[in-house]
Amino acid sequence: QKEVEQNSGPLSVPEGAIASLNCTYSDRGSQSFFWYRQYSGKSPELIMFIYSNGDKEDGRFTAQLNKASQYVSLLIRDSQPSDSATYLCARGSSNTGKLIFGQGTTLQVKP
Amino acid sequence: NAGVMQNPRHLVRRRGQEARLRCSPMKGHSHVYWYRQLPEEGLKFMVYLQKENIIDESGMPKERFSAEFPKEGPSILRIQQVVRGDSAAYFCASSPMTGGLNTEAFFGQGTRLTVV
Numbered sequence: 023q024k025e026v027e028q029n030s031g032p033l034s035v036p037e038g039a040i041a042s043l044n045c046t047y048s049d050r051g052s053q054s055f056f057w058y059r060q061y062s063g064k065s066p067e068l069i070m071f072i073y074s075n076g077d078k079e080d081g082r083f084t085a086q087l088n089k090a091s092q093y094v095s096l097l098i099r100d101s102q103p104s105d106s107a108t109y110l111c112a113r114g115s116s117n118t119g120k121l122i123f124g125q126g127t128t129l130q131v132k133p
Numbered sequence: 134n135a136g137v138m139q140n141p142r143h144l145v146r147r148r149g150q151e152a153r154l155r156c157s158p159m160k161g162h163s164h165v166y167w168y169r170q171l172p173e174e175g176l177k178f179m180v181y182l183q184k185e186n187i188i189d190e191s192g193m194p195k196e197r198f199s200a201e202f203p204k205e206g207p208s209i210l211r212i213q214q215v216v217r218g219d220s221a222a223y224f225c226a227s228s229p230m231t232g233g234l235n236t237e238a239f240f241g242q243g244t245r246l247t248v249v
Binding site: 064 | 188
């Protein structure tokens, strides 16, 4: 079992819709989670981090964490073609700060 | 530009040569991480360094790969006797602190290594 699992997609949504990206993790002790966006050929850029159960909102983005179900998600409201990218979910290591990444989900937002 | 600086951006090496990848962390950051991204795959942790210390190298291949972060100068990831399977994007990230629930790591632009 992979430590962090994501559906590789592609996930295709129409412009203006809500895109829902999901991630599960195996280590129950995991406390912090990060969502990165990576455009093709570019470096990952941090969108959000979350460490408390529930929702965390930042603009059009909402991260959701459910530790009991070991599940993290990222919602993107009013999706734009410019949101088309690969979204990487990662869990943080509390003692070293290293990140364990999932495979990434490719999102396609169609005009 | 006060971001994480990596160079070179692109590196071509013949099989058997050495590759040296450099990373200068963001100003004020003393923690450096190296990740590798193979084509069509996610990022894999390789090594975590602080100044003059390797803290966690659990993701480093046992042979041919080494890393350092000297007191002065950038962090270096060195790959000896490269093989075609080493072709990948190598990313460096830096952070200002260890651990903590919201330790944000900022990534450099990466070095794309191609072994021919």
